[in-house]
Amino acid sequence: MSDIQLLLDERQIVRGLGLFARILDQKRWNDLQDVFATDLTFNYGLGEEVGIDALERNMRRYLDQCGPTQHLIGSVIVDMEGSEGGNEATSRAYVQARHQRRDDPLGPIFDTTGEYIDRWQKGDQGWRIVRRDALWFLHAGDPAVIAP
Numbered sequence: 001m002s003d004i005q006l007l008l009d010e011r012q013i014v015r016g017l018g019l020f021a022r023i024l025d026q027k028r029w030n031d032l033q034d035v036f037a038t039d040l041t042f043n044y045g046l047g048e049e050v051g052i053d054a055l056e057r058n059m060r061r062y063l064d065q066c067g068p069t070q071h072l073i074g075s076v077i078v079d080m081e082g083s084e085g086g087n088e089a090t091s092r093a094y095v096q097a098r099h100q101r102r103d104d105p106l107g108p109i110f111d112t113t114g115e116y117i118d119r120w121q122k123g124d125q126g127w128r129i130v131r132r133d134a135l136w137f138l139h140a141g142d143p144a145v146i147a148p
Contacts, residue, residue: 005086006080006086009080009086009089009122009127010078010080010089012126012127013076013078013089013091013120013127014076014078014091016034016035016120016127016128016129017035017073017076017091017093017116017118018073019031019034019035020032020035020071020073021071021072021073023035024059024063024069024071024097025068025069025070025071027063027064029056029059029060032052032055032056032059033052035128035129036052036055036128036129036130036132037052037121037123037128037129037130038051038052039051039052039130040052040055040128040129040130040131040132041130041131041132042054042055042058042131042132042133042134043132043133043134044058044132044134045134045135045136046058061148062099062146062148063099063146065102065145065146065147065148066099066100066101066102066110066145066146067099067100067101067102067103067104067105068100069097069098069099069100070097070098071095071096071097072095072096072097073093073094073095073116074093074094075093075094076091076092076093077091077092077093078090078091079091086122087121087122087123088119088120088121088122089119089120089122089127090117090118090119090120091116091117091118091120092115092116092117092118093115093116093118094113094114094115095112095113095114095115095116095134096111096112096113097111097112097113098110098111099111099112099141099145099146100145101142101145108141108142108144108145109141109142109145110139110140110141110142110143110144110145110146111138111139111140111141112136112138112139113136113137113138114134114135114136114137114138115134115135115137116132116133116134117132117133117134117135118131118132118133119131119132
């Protein structure tokens with residue numbers, strides 16, 4: 001793999017993480033397929049789940065309950081893997097998410113911080129996450145903001 005291709009692939013993965021944050025904050029659930037494989041496996045701390053439909057249910061379980069959110073993803077490290085084609089990668093990224101109560105701009109908030117550990121594969125549609133593990137470090141504020 002050329003150095004330029006390596007940089008382009010890393011850039012596409014970092015861009016995918018940024019796109020994911022915006023999908024969540026804008027609640028564009030149909031666009032999850034632009035970042036995740038349809039048959040992904042994941043664990044957000046509630047046990048193993050499979051498939052993009054389960055991922056959407058997991059996201060909506062909390063984010064449909066609250067008002068505006070802001071998901072910040074940073075300190076990204078990407079390790080390219082796989083054979084000559086470099087069609088696999090692992091990324092580690094910190095996440096900080098702020099959730100505001102619906103219809104109450106001056107009311108309580110709920111913050112979470114953690115890390116996304118993602119396995120990516122490059123296919124016909126580009127890079128997609130095939131495995132996500134979310135490790136949560138801190139929760140602060142009023143959890144009722146995102147309570148179902």
